[in-house]
Amino acid sequence: MTDSTNQIPDRIRLSFVVNGTKRTLDLVPWTTLLDALRDHLGLTGTKKGCDHGQCGACTVLVDGRRINSCLTLAVMKDGAEITTVEGLAQDGTLHxxxxxxxxxxxxxxxxxxxxxxxxxxxxxxxxxxxxxxxxxxxxxxxxxxxxxxxxxxxxxxxxxxxx
The missing domain is CATH 1.10.150.120 ([2Fe-2S]-binding domain)
Structure with missing residues (x-):
């Protein structure tokens, strides 16, 4: 007999607005926001440096606030608006x-x-x-x-x- 309340789901459906575009992903619960951006959305501008939140290479804006994406689980930002370095320029003009x-x-x-x-x-x-x-x-x-x-x-x- 198994207790289904203690089971971790295989994947969770998440939605974000990334650089102005709504994106939906099915991710394992332990996927970091950094890995979601780089590995699942192909936004490789955000860098994986130390992977411990000490260097800032992974900094992105979430709802306008800067965060270390390597320390943030993607599931924590479901529904958020995320801006990466690729989203700073607007209409072909550099920020x-x-x-x-x-x-x-x-x-x-x-x-x-x-x-x-x-x-x-x-x-x-x-x-x-x-x-x-x-x-x-x-x-x-x-x-x-x-x-x-x-x-x-x-x-x-x-x-x-x-x-």
């Missing part, structure tokens, strides 16, 4: 942050750049950073092994006046 990163050469290898961009977009919408020191503090969850931090801060400062 002002993307252009500022180019203008300030705010990347070298580029591996952390998607997470840096999504985190910076969240930072701007939060409106809490007023100067370079606050930008550095509020972006401290996003690591860059190349050391492009001064250029990243300059790019964010350039974009702070963007509406």
């Amino acid at each position: 002002p942050l993307q252009q500022a990163f180019i203008d300030h050469d705010a990347f070298q290898c580029g591996y952390c750049t998607p997470g840096q961009l999504c985190s910076a977009a969240g930072l701007l919408s939060e409106g809490r950073a007023k100067d370079a020191d606050e930008i550095r503090e509020l972006m401290s969850g996003n690591l860059c092994r190349c050391g492009a931090y001064p250029n990243i801060v300059a790019a964010i400062q350039q974009t702070m006046s963007w509406p």
